[in-house]
Amino acid sequence: MRRKISLKPITLLLFLLTFVSFGQDDAEHVGYEDTDRASEVKEYIQHHLKDSYDFNLFSYTTDSGEEKHFGFPLPVILWDNGLKVFSSSKFHHGEEVAEVDGGFYKVHHSKIYKVEGTNGEIIEDEHHHAINEKPLDFSITKNVFLIFLVFGIMFFMFSRMAKAYKNNNGMPKGTGRFLEPIVLYVRDEIAIPNIGEKHYKRYMSYLLTVFFFVWIVNLFGLTPIGMNLTNNIAVTLCLALITYLITTFSGNKNYWKHIFWMPGVPVPMKIILAPIELLGTIIKPFALMIRLYANITAGHVVLMSIIGMIFLFQNWIGSSLSLLLAFVLAILELLVAALQAYIFTVLSALYFGMAVEEHHDEAH
């Protein structure tokens, strides 16, 4: 009981901090033109959506014009004529050229490029794409760091939960009390109806993993730490790819027959349907990828734009309205975070169900 009471103010504080961390950046600039301010907000949002090489919690400019950054650097791992590992603090938040073992590197739009010498410049073509050479990049960026963090959290949480069940004669305890209904929901409402009694057990581990991973990651995106993973299309691509691979490899005879030689339709139709069905197998996970990515990105852009309006209105009516709207939207985003995890899991289960469905003679 004591613990429950002490948690409430911390949760409230964390929630309020969400707004503070946005405010930090622009609070110092007074007397800007409106267009400058608008483009600044836009730039801030774009920066927020991007991956970065260092973990920047917040930064601000002091009265003397000096930029202060709070955060910590992350390791950069490059393959460029041999392995090169160094700390991202060498980039000085993307402002300077890092020199490592005779190679010179510079960050340009969140990507590392090779430059000539310490004063090397990024050369751009007419479409503003840098034409400098890019080394192979295996860095532990902010997003990779978050993947590891969520992996750690999930591993710790669920292994402790499993242990608690074993020591407690199968009764839930602690986090288990909160998570058991969710796990049971995934089993009883998602896996069994979509996949079927017979096969569902094989897919439970993936469905639970993907559900909790997407959910926790989405929730992290709403914290003031400013880390989001699901608005990186590479991450959702990998999740969708895993779903695709599992579907493809667990497809039975019936599944492939329905793709290449649809039963119950005339032969010319079968020939037309085969390429469409084959394309459909790729479009399904593709839609899965786009849906998760776009929903989270759109949510973040809208939320941050509305918070950014505070700096555009510059009066207490507009600002308090923006704050109220942002508050409501943040709550909506909490719902979306869970809903997208749910949708991803349901659709994955649906595809697995299609792949393992048994043959029905009368169904056509």
Next chain:
Amino acid sequence: MEIPAIVGAGLVVIGAGIGIGRIGGSAMEAIARQPEATGKIQTAMLIAAALIEGIGFAALFAVN
């Protein structure tokens, strides 16, 4: 090049909006008719809405 793409995306989003609206409306009617099946109807509604939503987002990305 730019303007037709934006108009096209707008049309797709309108279509997606109408689609999701119809799904929501039908789900409401179904729930009113059979309140005991609310859970099942909501699940089916969310899945269908998510599928249409995907199309809307695909259009927005084609413009981007």
